[in-house]
Amino acid sequence: xxxxxxxxxxxxxxxxGPLCIHPxxxxxxxxxxxxxxxxxxxxxxxxxxxxxxxVFRTANRLxxxxxxxxxxxMEACVANLIEPGDPVLVCVSGYFGxxxxxxxxxxxxxxxxxxxxxxxxxxxxxxxxxxxxxRCKVIALVHAETSTxxxxxxxxxxxxxxxxxxxxxxxxxxxxxxxDVKIDEWGVDAAYSCSQKCIGSPSGLSPVTxxxxxxxxxxxxxxxxxxxxxxISLLDKYWGPSRVYHHTSSSTLNYALLEAxxxxxxxxxxxxxxxxxxxHKALVAGVEAMGLEMLVxxxxxxxxxxxxxxxxxxxxxxxxxxxxxxxxxxxxxxxGVLKGKVWRVxxxxxxxxxxxxxxxxxxxxxxxxQQGYKADISAGLSAAMSALKQ
Amino acid sequence: xxxxxxxxxxxxxxxxGPLCIHPxxxxxxxxxxxxxxxxxxxxxxxxxxxxxxxVFRTANRLxxxxxxxxxxxMEACVANLIEPGDPVLVCVSGYFGxxxxxxxxxxxxxxxxxxxxxxxxxxxxxxxxxxxxxRCKVIALVHAETSTxxxxxxxxxxxxxxxxxxxxxxxxxxxxxxxDVKIDEWGVDAAYSCSQKCIGSPSGLSPVTxxxxxxxxxxxxxxxxxxxxxxISLLDKYWGPSRVYHHTSSSTLNYALLEAxxxxxxxxxxxxxxxxxxxHKALVAGVEAMGLEMLVxxxxxxxxxxxxxxxxxxxxxxxxxxxxxxxxxxxxxxxGVLKGKVWRVxxxxxxxxxxxxxxxxxxxxxxxxQQGYKADISAGLSAAMSALKQ
Numbered sequence: 063x064x065x066x067x068x069x070x071x072x073x074x075x076x077x078x079g080p081l082c083i084h085p086x087x088x089x090x091x092x093x094x095x096x097x098x099x100x101x102x103x104x105x106x107x108x109x110x111x112x113x114x115x116x117v118f119r120t121a122n123r124l125x126x127x128x129x130x131x132x133x134x135x136m137e138a139c140v141a142n143l144i145e146p147g148d149p150v151l152v153c154v155s156g157y158f159g160x161x162x163x164x165x166x167x168x169x170x171x172x173x174x175x176x177x178x179x180x181x182x183x184x185x186x187x188x189x190x191x192x193x194x195x196x197r198c199k200v201i202a203l204v205h206a207e208t209s210t211x212x213x214x215x216x217x218x219x220x221x222x223x224x225x226x227x228x229x230x231x232x233x234x235x236x237x238x239x240x241x242d243v244k245i246d247e248w249g250v251d252a253a254y255s256c257s258q259k260c261i262g263s264p265s266g267l268s269p270v271t272x273x274x275x276x277x278x279x280x281x282x283x284x285x286x287x288x289x290x291x292x293x294i295s296l297l298d299k300y301w302g303p304s305r306v307y308h309h310t311s312s313s314t315l316n317y318a319l320l321e322a323x324x325x326x327x328x329x330x331x332x333x334x335x336x337x338x339x340x341x342h343k344a345l346v347a348g349v350e351a352m353g354l355e356m357l358v359x360x361x362x363x364x365x366x367x368x369x370x371x372x373x374x375x376x377x378x379x380x381x382x383x384x385x386x387x388x389x390x391x392x393x394x395x396x397x398g399v400l401k402g403k404v405w406r407v408x409x410x411x412x413x414x415x416x417x418x419x420x421x422x423x424x425x426x427x428x429x430x431x432q433q434g435y436k437a438d439i440s441a442g443l444s445a446a447m448s449a450l451k452q
Numbered sequence: 453x454x455x456x457x458x459x460x461x462x463x464x465x466x467x468x469g470p471l472c473i474h475p476x477x478x479x480x481x482x483x484x485x486x487x488x489x490x491x492x493x494x495x496x497x498x499x500x501x502x503x504x505x506x507v508f509r510t511a512n513r514l515x516x517x518x519x520x521x522x523x524x525x526m527e528a529c530v531a532n533l534i535e536p537g538d539p540v541l542v543c544v545s546g547y548f549g550x551x552x553x554x555x556x557x558x559x560x561x562x563x564x565x566x567x568x569x570x571x572x573x574x575x576x577x578x579x580x581x582x583x584x585x586x587r588c589k590v591i592a593l594v595h596a597e598t599s600t601x602x603x604x605x606x607x608x609x610x611x612x613x614x615x616x617x618x619x620x621x622x623x624x625x626x627x628x629x630x631x632d633v634k635i636d637e638w639g640v641d642a643a644y645s646c647s648q649k650c651i652g653s654p655s656g657l658s659p660v661t662x663x664x665x666x667x668x669x670x671x672x673x674x675x676x677x678x679x680x681x682x683x684i685s686l687l688d689k690y691w692g693p694s695r696v697y698h699h700t701s702s703s704t705l706n707y708a709l710l711e712a713x714x715x716x717x718x719x720x721x722x723x724x725x726x727x728x729x730x731x732h733k734a735l736v737a738g739v740e741a742m743g744l745e746m747l748v749x750x751x752x753x754x755x756x757x758x759x760x761x762x763x764x765x766x767x768x769x770x771x772x773x774x775x776x777x778x779x780x781x782x783x784x785x786x787x788g789v790l791k792g793k794v795w796r797v798x799x800x801x802x803x804x805x806x807x808x809x810x811x812x813x814x815x816x817x818x819x820x821x822q823q824g825y826k827a828d829i830s831a832g833l834s835a836a837m838s839a840l841k842q
Contacts, residue, residue, distance in 0.1 A: 070707060071490075073487065075486075080487060091481040092482060094462040094463065095654050097463065130519050131699040161680070164680055165680045168677070168678055258700060264702055265700040266704065288558055288678040290527055290555045291524050292681070309522075310646065310648060311655070312521070313654070314656065
C-alpha cells in the first residue's frame with residue numbers, strides 16, 4: 063500500500079446516490095482492463111444493451127450507457143432531440159426538472175415552462191392546456207424527482223403526448239431498476255438514468271434509450287448536434303454493428319454495470335420492484351411512528367428516495383454530520399428550495415434492505431436525541447418490522 | 453460468480469490505450485464507494501488536483517479530471533474556450549487533430565485550418581504565416597498525435613502564440629505522465645488528457661487544466677457554454693472551495709486515478725519520462741533490426757506510441773487477430789488514412805516495460821511468419837536488449 067494512501071472510509075450509503083454495491087459488483091471492477099474494440103468486450107456492450115432493454119421495458123434498438131454520470135445521459139437526450147428554435151415543453155417541480163430546463167435553454171429552443179410545486183407531481187391538466195395552446199416537439203419531464211421524492215404518474219401525460227404527436231424525454235435517474243419504468247408502453251422517445259442508484263453499480267455510466275422515431279428526427283436535424291462527445295449518431299456507430307471507434311469505453315465500469323444488471327435479471331425485475339416498494343413502506347412506517355413527517359403525500363411517494371421533513375428547531379447539517387461521524391451513515395441534504403428542510407433517504411439497489419432500515423431509524427433517533435428531540439425509536443422499529451412482514 | 457458471467461480475457465495491452473494497470477490500481481478500484489460530497493472524498497479530489505498539477509507542470513488552480521473519456525476533456529476545452537464566431541486556428545496532421553476540428557466547427561467558430569502530413573509534425577512556419585494574416589483567439593493542436601505517433605515540438609508555436617496574444621488549446625492525451633508536458637512554460641491555456649494511457653489508470657476520466665486567462669475568457673463569454681455537462685464554471689464550483697454539487701463524481705475511478713498518480717509521484721516524473729524514452733528506443737531498435745520500418749522520422753517519434761509500417765503484402769488485420777488469439781496481445785490498428793498501413797504499439801505507464809518489449813517482438817515475429825514473412829527475431833531481441841542497457 064502507498065505511504066500516501068488516503069483513508070477510504072467505509073460508509074453505509076443511504077443518500078440520493080451513490081448507494082452501496084453488491085460484493086459481486088466490486089469483484090467485477092477488478093476484471094482485467096480490456097480494449098474498447100476487443101471482440102470479447104464488444105460482447106459485453108451488447109449484453110449490457112440487452113439487459114438495459116429488459117430494465118427499461120423497451121425494444122428500442124439504441125439502448126446502452128453513455129460514458130459519464132446521469133447528467134451525461136440527460137445532455138445526450140436533450141442535445142440530440144432538440145435544435146435551436148424547437149418548441150419544447152419543460153415540466154419543472156424540482157431540482158432536476160430545472161437542470162433539464164437549463165440544458166434545453168442552452169440548445170436555444172423555444173421553451174414553454176410548467177412550474178409545479180416542489181413535493182408534488184406535475185398536474186397533467188397543465189400539460190393538456192399547454193399542448194392545446196402551443197405547438198410542441200418535445201415534452202421533457204422527470205419520472206422520479208430525486209430532489210423531492212416524488213414519483214410522476216405517467217399515463218395521462220403519455221396519452222396527451224401521443225394525441226399531440228409530441229415526443230417524451232424522460233429522466234428515470236432514480237427509478238430505473240427499482241421502480242417500474244415502461245418506455246414502450248408510455249411511448250417515451252428518449253430516456254436516461256444512472257448506474258449508481260437502483261441499478262446498483264458505481265457511478266460513471268448513464269443508461270440511455272432512444273426510440274426509432276427519435277433517431278429519425280436526429281438524422282433530419284438542420285443543425286449538427288452541439289455536443290460531439292454525446293452525439294448519439296456517433297455513439298450508435300460504435301454500439302451498433304459498424305463498430306466505428308468513438309471513445310475509449312471504460313471496461314472497468316461496464317464490467318461492473320453488466321454484473322449489476324445480471325443481478326437484477328437473477329432477482330427478477332418485478333421482484334426487485336416489489337422489494338423497493340416494501341422497504342420504502344417499512345421506512346415510512348418507522349419514520350412516522352417516530353413522530354417524523356414525510357414531505358410527499360402517500361399517493362405520490364417515490365419508493366427509492368424518501369424525503370423526511372426536518373423537524374422544527376432541528377439543525378439539518380448537524381444531524382447529517384453526526385450520522386456520518388458517529389455511524390459512517392450517509393443520508394442526503396435537501397436541494398434548492400428544500401435545503402435545510404428535508405433529509406433525502408435513499409433505499410435503492412443493494413442498499414434497499416431490512417438491515418439498513420433498522421439501522422437508519424436507530425441512528426436517526428440517536429442523532430435527534432443530540433439536539434434534545436425525543437423520537438420514539440421503539441415505536442419506529444416496531445412499525446418498520448410490521449411493515450416488512452407484509 | 454454469476455451463471456451468466458461473460459468471459460473477461462486477460463490481455464497484454466500494447467495498443468493506443470487502455471494499457472495494463474498496476475495491481476495497486478486494481479486494488480484501489482475496490483475501495484468502498486463513497487458519496488461525491490463526503491468530506492473524505494473531497495480530500496481525494498483535492499489531492500488528485502495537486503498531483504495533476506505536478507504531472508502537467510502547472511500552477512493552474514483549475515486542474516482536475518472531467519467525468520468521461522479523453523474526448524470529454526477535449527470537448528470541455530473546446531466548448532468553454534470557443535464561442536460562435538471566434539477565430540480559431542486548428543492544426544491537423546492526424547485523426548485527433550481532425551476530431552478537434554469537428555468539435556470546434558460544432559461551436560460555429562471561424563476556423564482557419566493548417567493541414568499537415570500524417571506522420572509529420574505541424575510546421576511552425578505555417579502557424580507563423582496564419583497568425584500574420586488572420587486574427588486568432590485560440591490555436592488548437594495535438595501534442596502527441598495518437599494516430600500517427602508524432603510528438604509535436606512546442607517551443608516555436610508557443611513563442612508565436614505569445615507574440616500574437618493567442619491562447620493555446622493542447623491535446624496531451626498520449627503524452628501526459630510519460631512524455632514531458634510543460635503547460636506553464638509553453639503558456640498553454642487549456643489542455644486535456646486521459647486516465648488510461650501514460651497515467652496508468654482505467655479509462656473513464658480526463659485530466660484537464662485551464663489557465664486563469666482561459667477562465668477569465670469563459671467568464672466574459674457572450675453565449676452560454678453549449679454543454680451544461682462540461683461547463684467548466686460549474687465544474688469549478690464543485691472542484692473548488694464552494695463545493696456546489698454538479699455531477700455524481702465516480703469515487704471508484706477517482707480512487708484509481710489517485711493511486712495511479714501516487715505511483716507516478718513515487719517513481720518520480722522525470723524518471724518515468726526517461727523510462728518511457730528508453731523503452732521506446734529499445735522497441736524501435738528491435739523492430740528495425742527485425743527488418744520492419746517506423747512511420748515517423750527519429751526526431752519526431754512519440755515515445756509512448758510507436759507506429760510500425762505494415763510490410764508490403766502483409767494483411768494487417770490477420771496479424772492483429774493472430775496476436776490476440778494466440779497470445780492475448782492487443783496492438784492497435786491504423787486510423788484514418790493510415791488504416792491498414794501501420795500498427796500502433798503503445799508503451800505507456802505500467803505497460804512500458806522490458807518484458808513487454810521482448811514479448812511483443814517475439815510475438816510479432818511469429819505473426820509475420822504465419823504470412824511467410826521471415827523477420828530476424830534474434831537480431832530484434834539482441835538490439836532491444838542492447839538498447840535497454842543504455
